[in-house]
Amino acid sequence: MRAGRRLIGFSLALVLAAGPTAGGDLRDLYFGEALYHAFQGRYFDALQRLDTEVALHRGLDQPELDTLHYHINDAEFSVGDFELNYRMHHRAGRAIKAVLEGAVDESVRNEAAFRLARIHFQKDQLDDAQNALGRIHGVVPVEIRDDVEFLRANIDMATGRPGDAVKVLQQVHSDESLTGFVAYNLGIALFEDGRNREAIEQLDKAGRLPATDGAGLAIRDKSNLVLGSMLFESGDFERAKQSLDRVRLEGPFSNQALLRAGWAEESAQQYDRALVPWNILVEREPTDAAVQEAMLAVPHAYASLNLHGRAAIMYGRALEQFTKQIEKVNASIGSIREGRFLKALIREESRQDETWVIRLRTLPDAPETYYLMELMASHDFQTALHNYLDLEDLQSRLKAWQTSLDSFDDMIKLRSQNYEPLLPEVDAQFRDLDSRIRLRLEQRKHLNERLQSMLTAPRPEYLATAEERSALERIALIMKRLGDADDPESLALRERANHLRGLLTWRLETEYHERLTAAYVHLNELNAQVDALTKQYDAFVRTRQAATHSYVGYDVQIARLRERVGDALQRVEILMARQGHMIETVAINQLDVRRERLVAQQNQARYGVADSYDRAARTQSGGEGR
């Protein structure tokens, strides 16, 4: 099923859109296992499994007999998807190019071209992205048809052709999962194309679309926030406010919406109404930039209402809060310089769910993580952070493998100690048994040949019993002793011997067919015994080989692997140090900027306190004077 290929690979938090081979459709269990890892976001494990399976499949003489044959197209795409999600763009690109250049049908090639375009787009290689899309001809799988057009529009936008993007997006009538994004992007494309009125109408539509999932609700909020901002800029404060009011109070854009809703009211000189959203906002997380801005906005509104005493108190609170926040930022910077930030990021218990970044901020006594959300707003920081986490994961894997290799060594040594003294005796016994078995098998073969020949040339004497053979031999001996004697006694004896021989020959001749049938029956019975013996023999040979294979021939491979693991670990540790340093630098730079802003806000608050007290005093003295 193609639905499984719909991994959306544009951003950091990507999920498989749908299960490709749920339940009964799955023919290859190991492919299913790779998906099981991928669905949990464990892309290293997924890749490790699927790489091995695909390599084994390709190495087969008759791959069509392999169970992966039924999923090979999905599997090859999935390798690229997993690599993309594991932030291995180079390999992902190569994997998809391989599909593109292989002997595949048109729809598969088109899907590969789409994926390649998406990778190029992510890497900001817009020309390459466009070229890859240009390779799409003919049948496009229905599952990706909208995604292709959506990407085409994004490329148009990124290359400064919003008009083309508008044309493309207007033709996309996607399913629910993409509707909100298409509607929002169309609004932005119209705006970029200078069609402001249409842009506002479109964003208004996007802001009213029904949504149920987190992403749908978020994009609807985003549409309303942007629309509110545009209306605000154009001076339509009432409509701006209506749009901003549609943003959910608990969503990721709530703080920004509350802040702007307040500004919309303020611009319409509705200061008392501006206080409603701002007063909600100031009670929220004080490290948030919108909350901090609201701390100054609230006293500003009170001052505008000529409530200078109240304004002075609120400026005082803001001053206090900014001073606290500056201390926090300083503590964060200090803590980062001491290396505690990186340690906090790699805490295993912190990363058990998707909200770990948000929860980190609330860790007690961990100033290094207070401003993490703001840091996450930087793409550079995100890239660096994810690389660091990946490196940390690789490091722990490599260390575990070093231990595994030591265990393998021990295991091999123990097996060697166990088998080495036993095997010579086992081998000697086996050789003895082997020669006896071979002898019996040879005898059986001889008997079989003899019976076969008797079908064309009957030999009754071959079917004589042991007693009959003995009797015939004794008669022959008697005849030999009698020789040519012709005395009456010898003649009588010879006659009796001839008579006895005749009797035996008569019996052998007349019972020949019954005896031959019985011989065949017995030989067949022997076949069953021989088969059981052969199986036992083969099992022994396999076990004997397995014993040797369990400890012989691993030294070189283990030594090579140990060297590779050691080398990789060294490289990982160097890279981790560099990446860690980079994260700390980016974080400190961001926090420095944040501190500058807080200092400016602190000054504004300080001035506000003084100014408000001054005005309050003047108002009071004016009142007294009257």
Next chain:
Amino acid sequence: MTRRNRITKTCKPILAARAIALVLLLCLGSIHGWSQQNNQQQQNNQQQQMRGLDEQVQEIKSDVLGIAAELNQLEEKLLYPSGTQVAIFVALAKGDQMRLDAVRLQIDGQLVAHYIYSFKELEALRKGGVQRIYVGNVATGDHKLEVVVDGKLEGGADFSRTERFTIRKEVKPKLVGLTLSGTGNTPIALGEW
């Protein structure tokens, strides 16, 4: 306080469908002016360094995956040679919404696996993933496999089933797939590869 440039230009289009809210926040960052005050030159240098490091990280990932593949093969040869290898997989029937809590496996009366599922693992199974719950060694021939499944049905009722199967181990590795269903006629279906 004067109204400053609180609202700058509108945000760029969202470049991806179905991206989660955190990613959307990135875009929000650009609405804010404060992050743009960073020194441009410094940012460019950082970006270049970041990209260089990113390339190196991709390379090391590739190398480590190569090591993992070889190590896997070695491990399989050493611990589970094909002559005795048996691997048991668990999948949920397509569309089944049972909440799988635990699976217990016994081979020839010996407990070999007792797995309790996390939310993420259950979701992965529901989406069509297959879990390799057990890999071990058995001799060639017939073996008794007992499977005990505990969970809850969509309506909230307890679900507990025990099934016993006989599996035949040949010379090649034995793969056993167990498909679990809370609603179907066959709560535990066995498939052999």
